[in-house]
Amino acid sequence: MRDAFHEALDGLNDDLVEMTRLVGSAMGRASQALLDADLELAESVIAADEAVDKLHHDLEARAVExxxxxxxxATDLRIVVTTLRMSAExxxxxxxxxxxxxxxxxxYPDSAVPPQARGTILEMSQVAERIVVKCGSVVASKDVEAALQLERDDDEMDRLxxxxxxxxxxxxxxxxMECAIDLTLIGRYYERYADHAVTVAGRVVYLVTGEYPATNGLAQGA
Amino acid sequence: MRDAFHEALDGLNDDLVEMTRLVGSAMGRASQALLDADLELAESVIAADEAVDKLHHDLEARAVExxxxxxxxATDLRIVVTTLRMSAExxxxxxxxxxxxxxxxxxYPDSAVPPQARGTILEMSQVAERIVVKCGSVVASKDVEAALQLERDDDEMDRLxxxxxxxxxxxxxxxxMECAIDLTLIGRYYERYADHAVTVAGRVVYLVTGEYPATNGLAQGA
Known part of the structure; x- marks a missing residue:
């Protein structure tokens, strides 16, 4: 049986996993809203971000408490501090x-994504979906091997x-030009989204091994 | 006289101020490199970011220690946790x-900024310079009134x-198109830079008053 402290830590970790689920769902629905020019869906994603913010704040408050x-x-302190960082990511x-x-x-009512870019944006959204699901699994399982695999998805995102x-x-x-600006920014959003997921997974690696993965930039301070 | 703990806290705060100086200098020189197509200066900014990362990691390690x-x-704990967050910003x-x-x-050897956008980018760089200097002063002085003034500079950045x-x-x-993509991304970098400075100042307000400024998004979880 775990003591109260470690039960509380488990609770924080469960909330991190829940956050990966929420932000995964948010990006999946945002992508669909983008590709289908679905205003209602877009509005629902925008409104739902409040729940993520709330969970983040609750988690922070409980971690500080x-x-x-x-x-x-020692290790327990490192876990709490790292949890705070992952929640922020x-x-x-x-x-x-x-x-x-x-x-x-x-x-809206146009789609921001023209036909010639649909395939690429669809693929970026699929990589985003994949990477956040893996990120959630890694936070839950603390599987270092699985954590390191997120780099490959991130490479794929960079290629796209x-x-x-x-x-x-x-x-x-x-x-x-307006459409080009939209795509430039959208591309940046997907790329940063994947970067943050890789950073979260890298922090799991750090918790387990005491070292950041050499390749993901955290070793240099991402 | 301050005790050892509060002296250590002062040391962390001095390092935050030093970080504002370093990232202010970095953005000032990056802007000059951009506007003057100065390769050597650009390289020096890229290389110097390691010093910021190192200071960030040192600061984090000392805060956790x-x-x-x-x-x-209570308040002392809140200061340390908030210091960690400000360092990350x-x-x-x-x-x-x-x-x-x-x-x-x-x-290089071209400038990424064409003549018709030079004035706007120059102004954005000046607002960035102003906002980071103010951010440093606020971190040093804990002046809530001064902290709230960063919002105005951020509004100016958004206008630009x-x-x-x-x-x-x-x-x-x-x-x-290439130049348009560059400017879209550069604009985003300046805008995010100012956002982070406002967030840092907002955290100072939180430390002093116990509440985030209502307008800067931190209250909703930025």
């Missing part, structure tokens, strides 16, 4: 999903991000 | 300065950001 009451040291992922939904809302720019730059672009 | 050794509660501001420098490097898009959209754009 745990620090104050239990005064953990996940909250930001929720913001990025909201940003995507806002572009969808702004361009470069491909998106190629659509804009290959000389056949006929959709005007 | 302080939690472990001194086990602060400032580290991110350093990344954004590096991103601006990277665009300058990518387009919208103006930048107008350059791209007013129908007279003749600089091609």
């Amino acid at each position: 745990l620090l104050a009451r239990q005064q953990p040291v 996940l909250e930001r992922m929720g913001d990025l999903a909201r940003h995507v939904a806002k572009v969808a809302r702004l361009r 991000h470069r491909l998106l720019f190629r659509h804009l730059l290959d000389g056949s672009w006929d959709q005007g | 302080l939690l472990a050794r001194q086990q602060p509660v 400032l580290e991110r501001m350093g990344d954004l300065a590096r991103h601006v420098a990277k665009v300058a490097r990518l387009r 950001h919208r103006l930048l898009f107008r350059h791209l959209l007013d129908g007279s754009w003749d600089q091609g």
Whole structure:
């Protein structure tokens, strides 16, 4: 049986997993709203971000309370501090999903995504979905091997991000500047979303091994 | 006289102020590198970001050590946890300065900023410089009134950001798509840089008053 402190830690971890579920759902629905020009869905994503923010704040408050009451040291302290950081990353992922939904809302009844970029944006949304699901599994399982695999999805996201720019730059672009600006920002939102998921997984690796993965930038301070 | 714990807290706060100085200098030099197509300066900004990351990590390590050794509660605990958050925001501001420098490097020997956008980018860089200097003063002084004033600079940054898009959209754009993508991303970097500075100042307000400023988004979980 676990003591009260470790039960509280488990509770915080469950909330982190729940946050991955919420921000995963948010980005999935934001992507659909974007691709289908679905105003109602976009509005629902924008409104739902409040629940992510609330969970983030609750989690922070409980983590700080745990620090104050239990005064953990060593590994336990490291877990609480790292939980605070992961919660902040996940909250930001929720913001990025909201940003995507806002572009969808702004361009309604048109879609912000022209036909020649649909395939790439669809793939980016699928990578985002995959990476956040894996991120949730890693937070739940603390599986270091699985955590390191997120890098591959992030590489795929970077490849798609470069491909998106190629659509804009290959000389056949006929959709005007406003649409190009939208796609540039949307691409950035997906890329940052994946970066944050990789960072969260990297923090799990740090908790388990005491070291950040060398390749994901956390070792250099991401 | 202050006790050892509060002296250590003062030391952490001094380092936060030093971080504002470093990321202010970085964005100032990145802006100059961008506007003057100065490759050497751009490289120096990119290289110097390591020092910001190092200071961030040192600061984090000392903050966690302080939690472990001194086990602060109440206000003291809140200060340490908030310091961790502010350090993360400032580290991110350093990344954004590096991103601006990277665009300058990518387009060298050309400037990424065409004549019609120079004035706006110059103004954005000046607002960035002003806001980070104010941010440093606020972190040093804990002056709540001064902290709230950063919102005005952030409003100015948002205005300039919208103006930048107008350059791209007013129908007279003749600089091609690559340059438009660069400006879209550069504009986003400056805007995010200012957002982070406002968030840091908002955290100072929270430390002093126990509440986040209503208008800057922290109250809703930024």
